[in-house]
Amino acid sequence: MFTHQAEEFTDDEALVLRRYFTNLDRPVFALTNLPEVVKGALFARYSRSAKSLRRLFLDEFAVDLELTADVGTDAGVGLERAEKLYDKVFVEYGDDSVAQLGGVHLACEQASNILTKLLEWGRLASYLEQSTRYIPYDARVNGRFRYYRDPEVLASRLGARYVGDMDDLFDTYSSLLPVLGDHFRRVYPKHADDSDFVYRQSIRAKSFDALRGLLPAAAQSNVGIYGSGQAYEALLLRLRAHPLPEARAYADDMLHELRKVIPSFLKRVDVPDRGGAWSNYLATNRSAMSEVAERLFDGRVDSEGDAAVRLVDWDPEAETKMIAAMLAPHTHLSDATLLAEVAAMGADDRRAVVAAYVGQRSNRRHKPGRGLERVNYRFEVVADYGAFRDLQRHRMMTIEWQNLTPHHGYLRPAEVDDAGAAAEYDRAMATSAGLHDLLARQFPDRASYAVALAYRVRFVMNLNAREAMHLTELRSAPQGHVSYRVVAQQMHRAIAEQAGHRLVAEMMSYVDHGSGVELERLEAERRAEARRGAAAE
Template sequence: MNEEEGRVIPGFSGIGNFRGKRLAEFEKSEQTVLNHFFTNADSNVYCATDEMPGEFWALLMGQYARSSTTAKERLLELFRDVSAKDSSAPTLEEVAAVIEQGGNLRRMLSAHLEKSGKHTETYGVKYGHASLRDSGIIRICFEGVSQRATKHLEAAREGAYQEQSTRATKFLPENLGIPTEIRGTPFQARMESLNEEEIGLYNDVLLAAREYLLKKNQPLREASNKKIREETGNPDLKISDSRWEGIIGAKAFDIARSLLPQNITTSLGMTLNARRMQDQLTEWQSLEFEEMNALGRAAQIESMKLNPTLMKYGNRSEFHAGLSARARDLYDELIGTEIEEGLPYEQTPLSTRLMAVTPGIENLVLASILFKGANSKLSLEKLTERMKTLSPEQRRRIAESQTEGRKKHELHSKAMEIGSFVFERFYDIGAYRDLQRQRGDRQQAAPYNVVAFHIPEEIEEFQDATINGGKNLKERYHDLLGRTKKLYEDLRREGMHAVAEYVPIMAHMIRHVTTKDPVQCWYEGALRAQAAGADTYREIARREMHHVLEHLPSFKGLIPFDDTPKYPLNRLPEAVQGIIRTELAKQRRT
């Protein structure tokens, strides 16, 4: 990355195109406001300054998931929206004038803070998006970064993250980044050609999926409308056309996004304490990815403006930089690649295998409940031994004591955070992208590879559909996977191990090991098995819950999770219940 006198070069954007407006494109008053609240208004990596109220930051972070605009532009929108709706609120130009004069901003921004606070109350409290209520010292944005980079950026378990959804990023050439390591080489042209093919197939799959789902699910729409009318007593209430289109579109996108490559760009916001941020800066600048080295250095420069004492130590570590190469050399020497020869590159079912579990874990969990809650003089070891003598009914009573009366959004007791389950998952990168976010787990993930793939089963269902006279979609999908594998392997042969990890698409499989205590298992199962979740990670969450409850039989039936194998339309149950709740609430008010 180029630097000018210890500053990020103007217009810095990582490997993707610059997101949003450049500084010169903003009006003078807008520049004043942006420079007051952000450390760098002409970069895609920037921190919020100490002048940024926590309420503003929570609002900006909460909007990342469903907005394609930058945090800088959304802040300006906040000022303009509030003054447009409240004549007593200062305009953006008036705010800029006070900043230039060094006046007291806090008092004049009461209306803006109220709007931001209401957003946090609504989504952070009422709707349970707890990460919006997290706080920290370093608050930083990364915009226009690759999907591959996000898993490194979001690695710290202590962090609070909000990432732009893949739904908010159009799959277009301008939203793809070419790794700097291969720019100007023949590999750049090959990656661009592959991306072009991915975009074409993605668009055709999206269109075919939408047509197929609309036709297939018409009876389901009629059944849903019947349920709505029966439960509300309103004979005219039904799912609107626009809402139905959205439900169909969400499912079609879930199918098509299996084609997204790892060099498609996205944006995310991060809140992290300074000590952990320092460690992350070192890690990022020590990775084999040039993109991460550049992002790490840019983040260090920006965060030093806020906390120079700690951030100046977040430098590259030659020790950490050499770990990946050491592991590859040892693997070649001690294991050898011959063992991998002949492995089939084919459609592979999802799997999660329970590798290890704490022996007698239920006795340990039940004992811990009494150990933590009772005024006992016995050791945990003695209590654990005593659990072996209890009847199933007595064991059940202890389990029920921790679940009876618990509301959906109330946390499980920490008394049960003991022992562990170790799962090895083999599933698609798209599902890994979501489940990796369960940072209460301890995780190990293999490098992105092309060892196998998992094409959505719906492709098989409408495989005979052709778009614009092309080959059938299943054949084209397999042809693309073959080209992907060839480019990946050619990059590896050239020693470009990190660059090769940008090549796999979301349908490629990854090996992921996670270690969880019982409470994490229950939290993840309830969250990720919800109807609205994607099919593949729902399946992993359901299977792991079954494994866990086999070892904790006293808790069977006490830990809620959606065990429905599959939903034809994942967003439909949530939409139907929402319509019913809204109508019943309306009837109660009248």
């Protein structure tokens, strides 16, 4: 049983503390009703003080507390003191870890599907993005479809063409939604046990999935971000260095709003010799690399054929190293000794180690330990941009991608053919490619807006076996979109067959190599309805 020594407070002190701490008598508690800068400054001071956090708050932050304030909140408590501490620790001393101690929930709306990938690039924050599986794009808002309109493009001679072609893509999407809906209702009749709501939601999701490729990358989405001051600083520095005007303008809006909440965390972003110099460094390097690549390869494009996933790099000795890493925490042997011992092991002993390490996984969320991180793979993938958007969210791996263009062709779902909509789909793809080629001549950094999500993009993924297990098991699930299910399945096969890492592949026991399910969201909708019913009861 865990024992601890309770801290003692006077009645007046307790009255103050109860507003800001979830308990006063246990060693684990949360902070509430405090500005992020105060929370961060408290923890920064905490690391250099022998006092408890609650005592530190009383002695150094609550001295200017307005006791007549609302008991529920007091956003001004210790704020001036916290700001001064940040000025000293963060700005003067450069202690970057201080900026990890406070966070903000930030809503980022009306961002293009190009910008959303830039927003979600960092590893240090958490993101939730509006899904094309649940949100239709057939309605106009104030008379306009939801796509990004770049001011310079609209003011140019291409402005009318841009709006006309974009509207045409959205009109095609809108007109085909009922066509695909009717098709799916014919192919997948409603089950007697399913409610109208569950069936309708499943048909809608199936239709949205089949037609999301018609949407251009300019289609706007909403992203929710939770991140620390350090994560936001890194994000803003990248956006301010990016050639896309939308990214730079969005960074200014983000900085303006974040400074209302965590001003001290972001003081360096636009200081010329600090954040300005960092952004200039990123922008200069990007420009230099683009120039040298253009000089060396003169815009050459590789033809892909039907290839989707290639395993381009792996370690032949990976399984030996992985088993040694699994054993290391349970021995007192050096890495060199363990490698030699494992190399001399028979197949049965190796398999016994792996079996013990993996244990009995009753679901895919039961993950083995970090021994799998000794194994690394590099995959080159060419997939439709819609699939890339889903795979890019796995930020624990290293993922980098090339510009979105029509050069690698597009994928047309079989359901579109079955519904008799192939001709309309192909016409929309031609419209998208034509607009891209026009924009590329005058606005090369904005041409990707015109490219429909069905077009393929090339990207590379460097990831260890632990992350590969998470990605392949999650993204091969039967209810997932077929375009990324195929990628996950081919990755798993390449690990087993091309790399020859059978032990690694066998650990990924929840990878699903089936053809999927008829209505991907049906089971999920049934479960959701059952939970709603149980809650109502």
